[in-house]
Amino acid sequence: MRNYLSLLLLFLPALGFIFCLYIFRNHASLHIISVFPFLPWQFFIIGIFGIIATIGGVLDWSFHRDPLKLKISKKERDAEAAALGLGGIPMFMLMWLAMISATPIFYLIPIILFLIYTVVTICYDEFVFHIKRCSKRENIYHRMLVYGNGVAWITWFHFIYCK
Template sequence: MLASLAPGTLFAVALALVSSQPRFSWLTEPLRYPWELWVVALAGTTATVAGVADWRYHRVAQLRVGPNEHRAEFLALAGGGFPLFLLMCAASVARRPLAFLLPVLIVLIGTVVLICYDEFVFHRRRCDAWEALLHRILLGGHATAFLAWAHFCFVREGLHG
């Protein structure tokens, strides 16, 4: 459950922390937010709701996550998702964000491999249609939020110098 809530919470805290910097003073005025931030908020919220719904579904249906599946999910989060989040935070505030592009891509590829392993080895046979839909919404939301954030960091003109 905490894993579902952590990305959005940490993102909001990070935004609050950088809003006091002159470069990010626009964060105090929501009407000035770039479209990427709105997409991150919408897609991230969608992913979070799906993650909470999946957690609740497991509790109500009394579905047990085995130790191997738990280890795979932890590895995807701790070994992929969290480092990727930190790299994207660093790229967001860096004067030269493109210096983070290669590390971001390497960690992203590793994260996708770990997520695919978890989905194909553990979820493919066990999940019913509802849980599979929740997983797709969760992963699609995170992927959409990542792509919007990557556009903000690595593509958007005029923000970094």
């Protein structure tokens, strides 16, 4: 099961966002309307770049399942799980609470703190485990994951704080 934890955590934000969007579809702060395009433009950008990030994460995860490729160590797997589970998931929950809150500014500092933690753990993973051993192909997967999530996050942040 431990080998699949990072894969499971990879899908949680996307599934959580879709689930919460459905549950809160009538919440006024989401600005969902009954005619096309239904959702604010930021949600489409979040979806596109979230898909890019998820594809990059799945490709990277499957890349390490090939016995001819380098296997990742327990330490590296734990670092990735820490970034996703201890940084990304709490930040996701705070972002969602901010989005449906009448006073999203209340969540700003906790969101930034979790963002810093997540960025630090991602940098740790990249600079300790990946900097010298990754192939060009694997680096592309990492860039898809990191930049895709980064663009999706900053777009979501824009939706919350720049309405």
